[in-house]
Amino acid sequence: MIVVNELSKVYDDHLAVAGVTFQLQQGQVCGLVGPNGAGKTSTLRCIAGLIGSSDGEIRVNDLSVTLNSAAVKRQIAYVPDDPPLFDDLTVGDHLEFIGQIYDIPDARTKASYWLNRFDLAGKYDAGATTLSRGMRQKLAVCCAYLADPKILLLDEPLTGLDPPAIRTLLDSVHEMAENGKTVILSSHLLAMISEVCTHLLVMKSGQAVYFGPKSGLVGDGVGAESLEAAFFAATESSPLEMVAT
Structure with missing residues (x-):
């Protein structure tokens, strides 16, 4: 590969x-x-x-x-050591954006799975600028996983x-x-x-x-x-x- x-x-x-x-x-x-x-x-x-x-x-x-x-x-999905999130988007917006640009079937259900898995479901409507360093990292990983790369x-x-x-x-x-x-x-x-x-x-x-x-x-x-x-x-x-x- x-x-x-x-x-x-x-x-x-x-x-x-x-x-x-x-x-x-x-x-x-x-x-x-x-x-x-x-x-x-x-x-x-x-x-x-x-x-x-x-x-x-x-x-x-x-x-x-x-x-x-x-x-x-x-x-490929690449997650850098300091993920550059979009400051004007919420957690949910980030995943919806990934779902749209990759044309992912049933993206919301899959996004919900990863948000729950990484304990971010409660932050769905939170803006990226309000997240802690660790939460930003988890959101970036969720976005990468949602894209389902090889x-x-x-x-x-x-x-x-x-x-x-x-x-x-x-x-x-x-x-x-x-x-x-x-x-x-x-x-x-x-x-x-x-x-x-x-x-x-x-x-x-x-x-x-x-x-x-x-x-x-x-x-x-x-x-x-x-x-x-x-x-x-x-x-x-x-x-x-x-x-x-």
Whole structure:
């Protein structure tokens, strides 16, 4: 579903992403982790087609992101770490808007399901500017889920969420994968995302220092008992030592 080959992204004289290569299949959940400034958000934005890559190739469901931008975007939902909601719309307006632009059958029923699932039903008529940081995050996730994309790109989606909302989000990601969605989940909350990830992409200074199944980095016989321990081991090693075959 996602093929990234030698992706590079340069901003002026800064190399943010340097030759990153990986691929994900349908139903896989990839934890994208790395220190601040590692290139995680730039990688996600390039896959989503929101910014152009400087070099390399990205294909989504066998479509080139560069040559088929509109078709690719119809298959992707991207939730940034600080969702840019419409200040003059209510919670309900946001979901109605998504339902209309994606021409979603029975959109109100599906929107109601997600609002109830994320404990936002009571905020249906509330304006976006009245929402807390966590509520804004949950609304953005509800909008993404309502669009029913084949690929979900979630950039720090746990930021600002309380423990029940974190559990709801992680459970929903697992369900999405079981239903054939491909998910990339970026987060610094390593212990929390570890349970839902099938794969890991660890980045440092724009490079992929590890990509492969989670079992190749965390678990018996590989030297790391937790994702946190594996993260420190990977980011303290050279890229050639850590990239999975």
